[in-house]
Every structure is written in C-alpha cells, then in structure tokens.
Amino acid sequence: MDYLLRLYNMAAAMLKPGGMSRLQGPSSLKRKRPEVNSPAQSLNEHERLLYDVIRSKQDIGIWTRDMKKEAKLPDNVVNKSLKALQVKKLIKEVVNIQNKGRKHFMATEFEPSKEISGGAWYLEGSLDTEFIESLKQLCKRQIERSGVATLEAVTDSINSYPAFNVDVTKQQIEEILRTLILDNVIMEVKSNGMGEFASIPFGEVCYKYVSKGGLGGEPKAGALASIPCGVCPRISQCTPDGIISPKTCVYYQKWLDF
Amino acid sequence: MVSQYGIKYAVHIITNHFGPLVAKVCDCLLKKGPLPLREIVRYTELSETLVRNCLLVLIQHNCLQPFLLEEEGGFGEVNKVSSLYMVLFDNVLHRVRFSKFMAIVSQEFDKLCVDLIETLLQHGRLSAEQIFDGFRDSTEGSSSGRVEALQENMHKLVKARYVERCPISEPFLALPSEEEAAPVRRRGAKSAKAFLELETLEQCVLVAAVPPEGMRFLFELNPEIGADRDKVENNSSSNTGDKRKLDALDSNIDGGVADKQVVLWRVNFEEFIRRLRHKICIETVRARLDDEAATVFTAMLDASRSEEKKIKTASSVPLSENSIYAEVIKSEKGRNMTLDYVISVLVGLSSSPPFVRVVDNSYIIDFKHTIEVAQTDEVESIVYKKYGKDAYRMFRLLSKAGRLLETDKISDSIFLEKKETANILSKMWQGDYLQMEKLIAGPTQFLLWKVNMMNLRERVLDDMFHAALNLSLRVAYELEQQKEILHLGVDGPMKEKYEKLKKVRFLLESSRMKLDDAIMIFHDF
Incomplete structure (x- = not known):
C-alpha cells in the first residue's frame, strides 16, 4: 500500500499547479543558480515572467498548460515567449515520461529528474532497450558461467567488464535480475552452503541459472498450448454443429496440413 | 462442480461408447444431480424400461452409483428413504484413459495381467468366474494349470490394488445431523451453492460405498474355479460381514449384473490415477531440476506409497534420510549414488520451488505444491502462446506477487x-x-x-474439456473421411491421401492423450 500512497501523492502533486516542487529531490536543491548571463538580461517582461515560472520548477520542469495558468498570460504571448526563450537557449523542451504527449519545458541549467526522465533506463524519454538488453545478456552469461551467483558478484563482474564503460549500481543489476527471473532464465534461491553453493554463505540469497534455452526462451509448450484450441481467439463461438466447429475450423485445417 | 464443457465432454464420451440413449440419461443426471428413477423418466421422456436399461449399462461400467437417501417425512411423519442415481463424472473421464492404465500394468506385470485388466476394463465389472470364462473361450483345451495361472495373476493385481471388489451396490445414507442436512433438502436446486453441496453428497456416497477395509482387496485363491463351473459361489462367506452388500442391485434394478452371492470385481481407477499422479510429479521435478533429483524423488514416492490413502494427498508421510537412501539404491540409476550425494539432492529438492519439505530431520513430499507447479507451467505456456513474451513476463510477475x-x-x-x-x-x-x-x-x-489462480484453474480446465471434445469430434470427422477413401479403394492417388489421414489421426489422438494428462493435473490430482 505504500507504493499506492506514493502514487496518489505524486498524482495529487502533479495535478496541483505549482505542486510539482514538492517532488523535488535533494539533488536538485544542491544545484546552484547559474550566473546570470546576457541572454537572460535581454528578456522582455513576458519572457522574464515565463522564464521565472519555468526555472522555479527546477529539474521537474512544467507543462505548457500549467505554465499558462501560473503566468496568467494569453496563449499567443506564451507561445511567442517560449520560442524566444528556446532561441536564447534559456529553456529546453524535455520529454515527460509520465505523459509524453504534453509539451514540457525546463530551464537549460537543470537535468530532468527521475520522475520526468524515467530514470537510468530511459534515454530521451524512451526506454533504452539496447542498454537493458545488453545488461540482461551480460548478467545471464555471468550466472550461466558460474551456475549460481550473488547480486554482488554479478554487479562486480559487470563493472569490471572492459567493454562495458558504464558503471552500474547494485540496484540496477537487481532490477535486471528480476526480469531474468520473470523470463524463467534464472531463479532466486537461498544458498545451502553445499555443492554448487559451497562458495556462498549458508542462507544468502543468490541466483541460479535454470533455462537451457536462450534468453527469454520460449517455455515448453503445454498440452493445451500445443493445439489450436488452446490459443484460439474464437473458442467461445465454437460449438460442435455451429458455423465455427472442429469440422470446419480453419486453424485445424492449417495445423493438420502436412 | 462440473463445468459446462466438462458435462459436454463426458456426455460425448458416453455417446461414443454406449450410444445416444445412455448419453441422454447421463446428461440428465450430470446436469440435475442425483435423481430417483421416476424423475429421470420425466426429464428424459424415455420409457421406464429404457431408462432402467440405460442405468444398468452405466452401473455395469462403473459410471453410476445408486444410493439410498433417508429424508425427513415432515409434519411428524416417518422418514422416507429414496433410491437415487448419481453419475460418477470422474469414472466417465477415466474411459479415455484405459490405454494408460494398461501401459502401467504392462510395465509391472506380464501379458496375462494386462489381458485380465483389459477384460475388466472392457466389461466394467465381472465375477472371477466370468473373467476366467473369457479366457477359457479364447484358449484351446484350457487346463487347470491355466486357471491356476489366471487366479494367481488376478491375485497379484488385487494385491497391487489395481483390481478391487465392486463398491456396495446401494449404500444407505442416513439422515444427517442438522447442519449436514442442508444439501439433502436443497437437492435439485439449480444454484451453484447447492451444486457445491451436492459434491459433498457425492463424496459421502462414494465413501459409504467403499467395501469394508480388509475386504476391498481380498481375493482368495479358489481351486474349485475352473474345475466345476457350477460352483461359482466363491467368497460368498466373505460377504456376510457386510449386510448392505447383499442388497446388490436393488429392487429398482431387477436382475442386475450377476448373482447376488457372487463377488464382482472391477479395475480400481483410484490406484491407476495415483500412479499417473506420481508420474506427473516425477516429470515436473525432472523438468525443473534434473534426472538425479527425479531418481531420488521417485525413491521417496516408492517408500511412501503404501501409506497413501487418498488420491489428492497433499503430502507424504515423513521419511528419514536412511529410508530414502535404502529405496534409492534399489533402482539402477540410484545405485551409484552415495548417501552424501542423496542428501545434497534432497537439499536441492527442498529449496525453491520446494517439492520436498524438511520437518524434524525427515523429508515430506509436497504433492500439493508439486501439482501446483505443473498447473502453473501449463497456464504460463498458454499465456505465452496466446499473448506473447511480454504478457508471459507480466503474468509471472503478477502470479508471483499474488x-x-x-x-x-x-x-x-x-x-x-x-x-x-x-x-x-x-x-x-x-x-x-x-x-x-x-x-x-x-x-x-x-x-x-x-x-486469481483459483478461478483461472477452473477456467483453463473448462477450456481443456472443450479442446478435448473438439479433438475427439475432429477424430470422428477424419475417420469418416478415411472410411470414404476405403470405400473407393486405397490404390493409386487415394493411397497418398489415406496415408496422410492416418498421420492426421495419429497427431489428433496423441494430442488428445497429452491433453488428458493436463486435464488430470487440473481435475483429478
């Protein structure tokens, strides 16, 4: 329920104009205000007002609609000012992972927070699938090689991998290992200190390689999944003497055509 | 509670084996629950004689259990006793498993035992004399030695619990106490709740029908059998301890299967289903772990088998390391294992997912969990095939989270x-x-x-019944086509088509058998 409460709070904060500042993390507060440079000085009244609204949101940024409400400026003025601020490189448009369709702006001096960017797994508002996939492969290979491994061992080995020039945290690797469990490639077990677990202290959580197939390999097809009826989209309309029946079934026809 | 397609599939099996009239009676009883004769006549709109004959066929093939039910008379009147008929849904499904049962016997015993089982499966219930008569007809110049061999093999099968005495033909269910009376009063109600309660009634009937312990698997070798065909009253004395047994095939069903004094035998489906349950458990362990784990798990099953009383036993009796090891080394695969190695395998078996639990230095087989693993594998593979890899991950995430x-x-x-x-x-x-x-x-x-795994299991099972029905209907359709080709002659261009149809039938039949294994995982185990 903690998670739901957090979600609720986040939603409430997002819906309140200016409320996003409640979500600002300590990291954003640490950032110092950059030196006021010349482009900022050459702003007209409207641009200045808009710029202050945007900059006040720090690494959370602001949606154009909220911006308009807060600045109390007409649409055409806001649009014109936004363009001018972008040209002067004082603000930038960022992708808000929570709502990609909304135009979201942030002062250039800030980097989008985790809530906006999606965190380490996102690149420019999209999931960095290439990075995730390569990490999955590396983790899988590492556990496959050793049979069983702890989270620390996997993290260390990935970080010491010469071709992999990004430092990954233990938490990131844990997230990757969780997906490998869902892929049924590895399983979480507790060491019994014997046999293959000899090098791992008794009771410690570790990960064991299970799949004989490739990464995310297809699970062994069960009895129902192996026949057309098991995956038939029309099964609810299929009756012995109906229009759709086992005698007239096109999926059966295809299946039995060899 | 039998699902919609469960009933359709069972009725289809009965139609295939005994024709539409018996199937009509079966359908009526499956949909409405246990009924007296007059009600069956009313619902099916068949003549009473016809219904009686249909009921006899179902009784003969162990698909129907009659019972007497005591009911309140009301307004100070004496209690009434009604004679009701109940279809045994599970036994109807077992009819497609006969080849599996025979395969089990052929692995343990010689051909004569397989033949004896086949005879019993074919005829449903028979006296020892009737069973042996069948063999007398098929063998030239039968000798007393032959009869002796038959008796010995029959004895072996009864001892191994593959054959049992038929249940009490019409057990009496006395008026239950206040709380237990509810299902009786609501009999025939259509609500799902009442149906659930009826299932409890079904269990009560089945328990009441089981012959007394010590009698069920008692087969006495009788040298007189075969020597004199008139002396069929073997074991008649053994019936005296059970008065109800003597009411064989009650007054409603006159002239039943055989003489009241004769002990009737049938195949014990329960034992076969238990063996098949063990087999599925072993394969689940093998798929998740390895051959060694499967060998040790098999040894544990062998060591605890004699203590198993029910099919759906949740866990085995506790077994010590030494007793497991003693059983392991009996098998060829286990002979080269050391005690330490067996212990390490047991540790593996008891870690996630735990097929075995450790309690006070003893090991207990967790049947319930092992079957659940097999069920989950089946459901996940359907999700993967139907909705794709990402859906499979989501489903696993949600099912693990619970x-x-x-x-x-x-x-x-x-x-x-x-x-x-x-x-x-x-x-x-x-x-x-x-x-x-x-x-x-x-x-x-x-x-x-x-x-919601519980609801999902029921839903998947209903889909399985539907799929099994479809496979069977398609087999019938292909057979029709095959017949037409046979009629035209299988030479020339028709030969290729005929061969293809043979392959199609093989694929359909083998898929149906595999699907039946899955049905057992969800329904019988």
Missing part, C-alpha cells in the same frame, strides 16, 4: 513502455486471465491487476 499491482509498477518491472503494458494487460483481462480493479484517487484513475 496481489494487486498497478500498471506503472508492472511496466517498470518488466522494462516495457507504459502504453504497451496497459494494452497487453487489458487484452489478458478481456480474455479472463487477469482481474482488474480501478482505484479512483480524485480525478486520477489507477488500474490495478491481479492473477
């Missing part, structure tokens, strides 16, 4: 874009694979998802 999870949380956990995640989740929800709940927080709405 609680409601929000769309974004699911999306983050499986590294999938939120929109795509929401799409797949709602597809699975529309297909009844997931449950969904809406959480309204002010103007914002969150969607929460969950796997």
Whole structure:
C-alpha cells in the first residue's frame, strides 16, 4: 500500500499547479543558480515572467498548460515567449515520461529528474532497450558461467567488464535480475552452503541459472498450448454443429496440413 | 462442480461408447444431480424400461452409483428413504484413459495381467468366474494349470490394488445431523451453492460405498474355479460381514449384473490415477531440476506409497534420510549414488520451488505444491502462446506477487513502455486471465491487476474439456473421411491421401492423450 500512497501523492502533486516542487529531490536543491548571463538580461517582461515560472520548477520542469495558468498570460504571448526563450537557449523542451504527449519545458541549467526522465533506463524519454538488453545478456552469461551467483558478484563482474564503460549500481543489476527471473532464465534461491553453493554463505540469497534455452526462451509448450484450441481467439463461438466447429475450423485445417 | 464443457465432454464420451440413449440419461443426471428413477423418466421422456436399461449399462461400467437417501417425512411423519442415481463424472473421464492404465500394468506385470485388466476394463465389472470364462473361450483345451495361472495373476493385481471388489451396490445414507442436512433438502436446486453441496453428497456416497477395509482387496485363491463351473459361489462367506452388500442391485434394478452371492470385481481407477499422479510429479521435478533429483524423488514416492490413502494427498508421510537412501539404491540409476550425494539432492529438492519439505530431520513430499507447479507451467505456456513474451513476463510477475499491482509498477518491472503494458494487460483481462480493479484517487484513475489462480484453474480446465471434445469430434470427422477413401479403394492417388489421414489421426489422438494428462493435473490430482 505504500507504493499506492506514493502514487496518489505524486498524482495529487502533479495535478496541483505549482505542486510539482514538492517532488523535488535533494539533488536538485544542491544545484546552484547559474550566473546570470546576457541572454537572460535581454528578456522582455513576458519572457522574464515565463522564464521565472519555468526555472522555479527546477529539474521537474512544467507543462505548457500549467505554465499558462501560473503566468496568467494569453496563449499567443506564451507561445511567442517560449520560442524566444528556446532561441536564447534559456529553456529546453524535455520529454515527460509520465505523459509524453504534453509539451514540457525546463530551464537549460537543470537535468530532468527521475520522475520526468524515467530514470537510468530511459534515454530521451524512451526506454533504452539496447542498454537493458545488453545488461540482461551480460548478467545471464555471468550466472550461466558460474551456475549460481550473488547480486554482488554479478554487479562486480559487470563493472569490471572492459567493454562495458558504464558503471552500474547494485540496484540496477537487481532490477535486471528480476526480469531474468520473470523470463524463467534464472531463479532466486537461498544458498545451502553445499555443492554448487559451497562458495556462498549458508542462507544468502543468490541466483541460479535454470533455462537451457536462450534468453527469454520460449517455455515448453503445454498440452493445451500445443493445439489450436488452446490459443484460439474464437473458442467461445465454437460449438460442435455451429458455423465455427472442429469440422470446419480453419486453424485445424492449417495445423493438420502436412 | 462440473463445468459446462466438462458435462459436454463426458456426455460425448458416453455417446461414443454406449450410444445416444445412455448419453441422454447421463446428461440428465450430470446436469440435475442425483435423481430417483421416476424423475429421470420425466426429464428424459424415455420409457421406464429404457431408462432402467440405460442405468444398468452405466452401473455395469462403473459410471453410476445408486444410493439410498433417508429424508425427513415432515409434519411428524416417518422418514422416507429414496433410491437415487448419481453419475460418477470422474469414472466417465477415466474411459479415455484405459490405454494408460494398461501401459502401467504392462510395465509391472506380464501379458496375462494386462489381458485380465483389459477384460475388466472392457466389461466394467465381472465375477472371477466370468473373467476366467473369457479366457477359457479364447484358449484351446484350457487346463487347470491355466486357471491356476489366471487366479494367481488376478491375485497379484488385487494385491497391487489395481483390481478391487465392486463398491456396495446401494449404500444407505442416513439422515444427517442438522447442519449436514442442508444439501439433502436443497437437492435439485439449480444454484451453484447447492451444486457445491451436492459434491459433498457425492463424496459421502462414494465413501459409504467403499467395501469394508480388509475386504476391498481380498481375493482368495479358489481351486474349485475352473474345475466345476457350477460352483461359482466363491467368497460368498466373505460377504456376510457386510449386510448392505447383499442388497446388490436393488429392487429398482431387477436382475442386475450377476448373482447376488457372487463377488464382482472391477479395475480400481483410484490406484491407476495415483500412479499417473506420481508420474506427473516425477516429470515436473525432472523438468525443473534434473534426472538425479527425479531418481531420488521417485525413491521417496516408492517408500511412501503404501501409506497413501487418498488420491489428492497433499503430502507424504515423513521419511528419514536412511529410508530414502535404502529405496534409492534399489533402482539402477540410484545405485551409484552415495548417501552424501542423496542428501545434497534432497537439499536441492527442498529449496525453491520446494517439492520436498524438511520437518524434524525427515523429508515430506509436497504433492500439493508439486501439482501446483505443473498447473502453473501449463497456464504460463498458454499465456505465452496466446499473448506473447511480454504478457508471459507480466503474468509471472503478477502470479508471483499474488496481489494487486498497478500498471506503472508492472511496466517498470518488466522494462516495457507504459502504453504497451496497459494494452497487453487489458487484452489478458478481456480474455479472463487477469482481474482488474480501478482505484479512483480524485480525478486520477489507477488500474490495478491481479492473477486469481483459483478461478483461472477452473477456467483453463473448462477450456481443456472443450479442446478435448473438439479433438475427439475432429477424430470422428477424419475417420469418416478415411472410411470414404476405403470405400473407393486405397490404390493409386487415394493411397497418398489415406496415408496422410492416418498421420492426421495419429497427431489428433496423441494430442488428445497429452491433453488428458493436463486435464488430470487440473481435475483429478
């Protein structure tokens, strides 16, 4: 329920104009205000007002609609000012992972927070699938090689991998290992200190390689999944003497055509 | 509770084996629950004689259990006793498993035993004399030695519990106490609740029908059998201890299967289903772990088998390391294992997912969990095939979590874009694979998802019955085509078509057998 409460709070904060500042993390507060440079000085009244609204949101940024409400400026003025601020490189448009369709702006001096960017797994508002996939492969290979491994061992080995020039945290690797469990490639077990677990202290959580197939390999097809009826989209309309029946079934026809 | 397609499939099996009239009676009893004769006549609109004959066929083939039920007379009148008929749904399904039962016997015993089992499966219930008569007809110049061999083999089968005495023909269910009376009064009601209660009634009837312990598997070698065909009253004395047994095939069903004094034998489906349950458990362990784990698990099953009383036993009796080891080294594969090695395998068996539990230095087979693993594998493979790899991950995430999870949380956990995640989740929800709940927080709405494994199992089982029915109907259709080709002659261009049809039938039949294994995992085990 903690998670739901957090979600609720986040939603409430997002819906309140200016409320996003409640979500600002300590990291954003640490950032110092950059030196006021010349482009900022050459702003007209409207641009200045808009710029202050945007900059006040720090690494959370602001949606154009909220911006308009807060600045109390007409649409055409806001649009014109936004363009001018972008040209002067004082603000930038960022992708808000929570709502990609909304135009979201942030002062250039800030980097989008985790809530906006999606965190380490996102690149420019999209999931960095290439990075995730390569990490999955590396983790899988590492556990496959050793049979069983702890989270620390996997993290260390990935970080010491010469071709992999990004430092990954233990938490990131844990997230990757969780997906490998869902892929049924590895399983979480507790060491019994014997046999293959000899090098791992008794009771410690570790990960064991299970799949004989490739990464995310297809699970062994069960009895129902192996026949057309098991995956038939029309099964609810299929009756012995109906229009759709086992005698007239096109999926059966295809299946039995060899 | 038998599902919609469960009933359709059972009626289809009975239609195939005994024709539409018996199937009509079976259908009526499956849909309405246990009924007296006059009610069956009323619902089926068949003549009373016809219904009686249909009931006799079902009794002969162990698909029907009559019983007497005491009911309150009401308004100070004496209690009434009604004679009711109940279809044994499980036994109807067993009819497609005969080849599996025979395969089990052929692995343990010689051909004569297999033939004896086949005879019993074919005829349902027979006296020892009737069984041996069948062999007398088929063998030239039968000698007393032959009869002796038959008796010995029959004895072996009874001892191994593959053959048992038929249940009491019409057990008497006395008026239950206040609380227990509810299902009786509501008999025939259509509500699901009443149906559930009837299942309890079914269990009561089956328990009451079991011959007394010590009698069920008592087969006395009788040298007189075969020597004199008139002396068929073997074991008649053994019936005296059970008065109810003597009411064989009650007054409603006159002239039943055989003489009241004769002990009737039938195949003990329960023992065969137990063996098949063990087999599935072993294969599940092998798939998840390895051959060595399967060998040790098999040894544990062998060591605890004699203590198993029910089919759906949740766990075995506790076994010590030494008793397991003693059993392991009996097998060829286990002979080269040391005690230390066996212990390390046992540790592996008791770690996640635990097929074996450790209690006070003893090991207990966790049947319930092992079967659940097999069920989960089956359901997950359907999800994978039907909705794809990402759906498979989401399903596993939700089924492992066992609680409601929000769309974004699911999306983050499986590294999938939120929109795509929401799409797949709602597809699975529309297909009844997931449950969904809406959480309204002010103007914002969150969607929460969950796997309800219990409901899902029932739903998957109904799909399996539907699929099994479809396979069987398609086999019949292909057979029709084959007949037509045979009629035209299988030479020339027709030969190729005929060969293809043979392959098609093989694929359909083998798929049906595999599907039946899965049905057992969800229904019988």
